Amino acid sequence: MKNPEQEQSKKNEILAGPPPSVLNLGYDLNLSVRIGSLIMPNPVGVASGTFGYGEEYDELVHIDALGALYTKAVTLEPREGNPPPRLVETPMGLINSIGLANPGVEKFLREKLPSLRTRLCPIIVNVAGSTEDDYIQVIERIEAHLASTDSGRPGIDGYEINVSCPNVQKGGMSFGIDPRLVERLTHSLRQKTSRPLIIKLSPNVTDIAEIARAAEAGGADAISCINTVVGMVIDTEKKKPAIAMGTGGLSGPAIRPIGVAATYKVGKAVRIPVIGLGGITNASDAIQYLLAGALAVQVGTALFSDPRAPLKVLDGIIEWMKRHSVHSVSDIRFMLR
Amino acid sequence: MRQFNATVAINRAIAPDWMHMAFEWPSDLPAPKPGQFFTALPPVVELRAGTILRRPFAFAGFEEAQIEKDSSMLSRPAYAHSIYQVRGPGTRALASMQPGSSLDIIAPLGNAFPYPERGERAIIAGGGIGIGPMLFLAEQLGAGTYASSAILVLGFRSALLIPFSGSFSAAGLPSWKKLLEKAFFSTDDGSAGTPGTVRDALEALWLQASDLKGSGTKNLAQKKWHLYGCGPGPMLASLAQFAAQNHMHAHFSAEQWMACGVGACHGCVLPAASGGFLRVCADGPVFDARTINWEANVQ
Numbered sequence: 001m002k003n004p005e006q007e008q009s010k011k012n013e014i015l016a017g018p019p020p021s022v023l024n025l026g027y028d029l030n031l032s033v034r035i036g037s038l039i040m041p042n043p044v045g046v047a048s049g050t051f052g053y054g055e056e057y058d059e060l061v062h063i064d065a066l067g068a069l070y071t072k073a074v075t076l077e078p079r080e081g082n083p084p085p086r087l088v089e090t091p092m093g094l095i096n097s098i099g100l101a102n103p104g105v106e107k108f109l110r111e112k113l114p115s116l117r118t119r120l121c122p123i124i125v126n127v128a129g130s131t132e133d134d135y136i137q138v139i140e141r142i143e144a145h146l147a148s149t150d151s152g153r154p155g156i157d158g159y160e161i162n163v164s165c166p167n168v169q170k171g172g173m174s175f176g177i178d179p180r181l182v183e184r185l186t187h188s189l190r191q192k193t194s195r196p197l198i199i200k201l202s203p204n205v206t207d208i209a210e211i212a213r214a215a216e217a218g219g220a221d222a223i224s225c226i227n228t229v230v231g232m233v234i235d236t237e238k239k240k241p242a243i244a245m246g247t248g249g250l251s252g253p254a255i256r257p258i259g260v261a262a263t264y265k266v267g268k269a270v271r272i273p274v275i276g277l278g279g280i281t282n283a284s285d286a287i288q289y290l291l292a293g294a295l296a297v298q299v300g301t302a303l304f305s306d307p308r309a310p311l312k313v314l315d316g317i318i319e320w321m322k323r324h325s326v327h328s329v330s331d332i333r334f335m336l337r
Numbered sequence: 338m339r340q341f342n343a344t345v346a347i348n349r350a351i352a353p354d355w356m357h358m359a360f361e362w363p364s365d366l367p368a369p370k371p372g373q374f375f376t377a378l379p380p381v382v383e384l385r386a387g388t389i390l391r392r393p394f395a396f397a398g399f400e401e402a403q404i405e406k407d408s409s410m411l412s413r414p415a416y417a418h419s420i421y422q423v424r425g426p427g428t429r430a431l432a433s434m435q436p437g438s439s440l441d442i443i444a445p446l447g448n449a450f451p452y453p454e455r456g457e458r459a460i461i462a463g464g465g466i467g468i469g470p471m472l473f474l475a476e477q478l479g480a481g482t483y484a485s486s487a488i489l490v491l492g493f494r495s496a497l498l499i500p501f502s503g504s505f506s507a508a509g510l511p512s513w514k515k516l517l518e519k520a521f522f523s524t525d526d527g528s529a530g531t532p533g534t535v536r537d538a539l540e541a542l543w544l545q546a547s548d549l550k551g552s553g554t555k556n557l558a559q560k561k562w563h564l565y566g567c568g569p570g571p572m573l574a575s576l577a578q579f580a581a582q583n584h585m586h587a588h589f590s591a592e593q594w595m596a597c598g599v600g601a602c603h604g605c606v607l608p609a610a611s612g613g614f615l616r617v618c619a620d621g622p623v624f625d626a627r628t629i630n631w632e633a634n635v636q
Contacts, residue, residue, distance in 0.1 A: 052601030
């Protein structure tokens with residue numbers, strides 16, 4: 001019998017090693033970050049919903065070099081998503097209303113997991129649902145599947161719980177605005193998995209710190225902050241909204257200051273790590289999040305202008321660390337003056 | 338597919354607000370096929386424009402590299418061609434690029450038009466800026482007169498908007514101009530070709546073909562039609578209806594607002610005829626006309 005914890009720590013040792021580009025620097029840089037029991041080799045991941053399940057970007061991005069791959073949301077049942085148009089570009093931003101289109105957990109395990117298992121970077125599965133039971137069943141199903149496949153990499157190193165999608169009629173968002181629901185949901189999911197549990201929060205709330213504390217109390221290993229900001233564009237000639245659903249989620253550089261402020265607030269409110277995202281396009285953007293209190297970051301919408309953005313961000317962080325004589329990336333969050 | 342920095346070779350107007358762009362194609366990258374597209378990142382030229390997304394464009398032509406006879410040296414690189422309409426800040430920024438400048442490209446993306454089946458005649462219909470990929474397809478299929486296999490039917494709002502005419506006659510690829518010489522036209526205002534839509538021009542040709550049936554000469558009716566189309570949503574909805582009524586194969590290249598361009602974000606979908614949605618970038622952009630609910634897409 002294999003001991004899953006031993007397996008995990010052995011894998012973490014491998015993952016914790018510096019990526020190839022850092023080996024020749026002659027510097028003693030520690031880029032790895034710890035989220036619960038997982039050690040990510042570097043702090044730069046790709047955000048859920050912008051990177052599919054990885055395969056789509058295989059020919060364009062050196063995926064193994066990423067700090068983490070956060071998958072497109074997985075729900076219990078398949079979802080077709082919302083009618084088009086689903087996208088509209090705004091000044092330095094993008095509004096989307098995809099509606100969590102995904103193949104559902106069964107098809108995910110059958111068709112998407114095999115390629116995820118071949119990745120060398122940590123894989124975080126983003127989970128969404130309409131009811132508490134939906135979330136529980138997705139994680140139960142995934143854990144049962146992983147327990148029944150005994151060899152090789154699990155292909156799933158943690159979960160990011162989407163309690164903040166603004167684009168589904170029911171659920172998602174309704175969890176994310178109520179601290180009691182967030183705590184209860186986190187607590188329930190905590191019973192189902194020992195893998196890292198990351199709660200992804202919405203900025204569309206009165207006090208994001210309160211929700212973050214609730215997730216921490218429920219047993220979360222980390223907080224992702226932020227999901228998209230509710231937004232709307234109206235076509236003045238057609239006199240109707242630019243996207244079919246009317247409102248959608250705004251992402252991109254337009255929301256970066258909102259995300260940095262939210263990270264700053266949440267970072268002060270909880271002891272668990274914060275993963276910052278929202279409008280990160282270059283290293284300076286990412287370092288703002290790290291200085292605001294984030295341990296790691298995610299790059300999302302910037303992929304749509306340049307698929308190389310995440311690894312450029314990582315290179316820029318390394319360059320900044322050298323210039324500022326910072327040896328461990330996890331120290332940056334304590335450096336804000 | 339690959340992301341690369343391409344040198345812009347041509348970027349000039351071919352009609353009011355229409356541009357022809359050509360850029361150098363990497364010698365070790367497979368040539369694009371008609372129907373496929375690329376995305377380009379508009380340069381930041383207007384600070385207040387604030388665009389962040391790449392823009393998708395169909396290929397409108399491709400020129401192979403020329404290799405020196407007695408060496409393996411390239412005497413001329415390969416060029417990819419496209420035509421695009423200046424519609425907003427992104428395309429305005431692209432239109433301002435000078436030959437010699439560098440453009441961030443991801444290509445080739447999406448699927449291509451299938452070839453006509455044995456015994457089929459390709460009828461290639463383009464509307465407005467949608468003529469780009471149709472010129473590329475027509476060139477590959479050898480469009481010309483009735484005697485050759487493919488027929489090109491192009492629709493415009495007015496004769497004034499037909500590319501390479503008037504003051505724009507020096508612009509564009511010679512092969513495109515040859516194709517235009519042999520093409521059938523429709524114009525909304527009746528200033529050239531059949532008055533009305535591309536559908537109207539096709540109906541006229543179809544009627545002609547039916548009249549000629551059984552005459553024994555080499556004519557339109559000898560072969561089953563395979564309709565290829567690209568153009569505005571209402572045009573494709575109308576052509577889908579035409580193809581269904583007359584029991585012909587039809588493949589259309591579709592357009593939708595796009596973010597990633599590689600199938601990851603599910604932003605650029607169209608309603609599928611069987612329910613659900615299909616991604617233009619990864620499931621298309623070329624679809625069998627029967628697989629898309631074109632009517633729902635127009636509403």
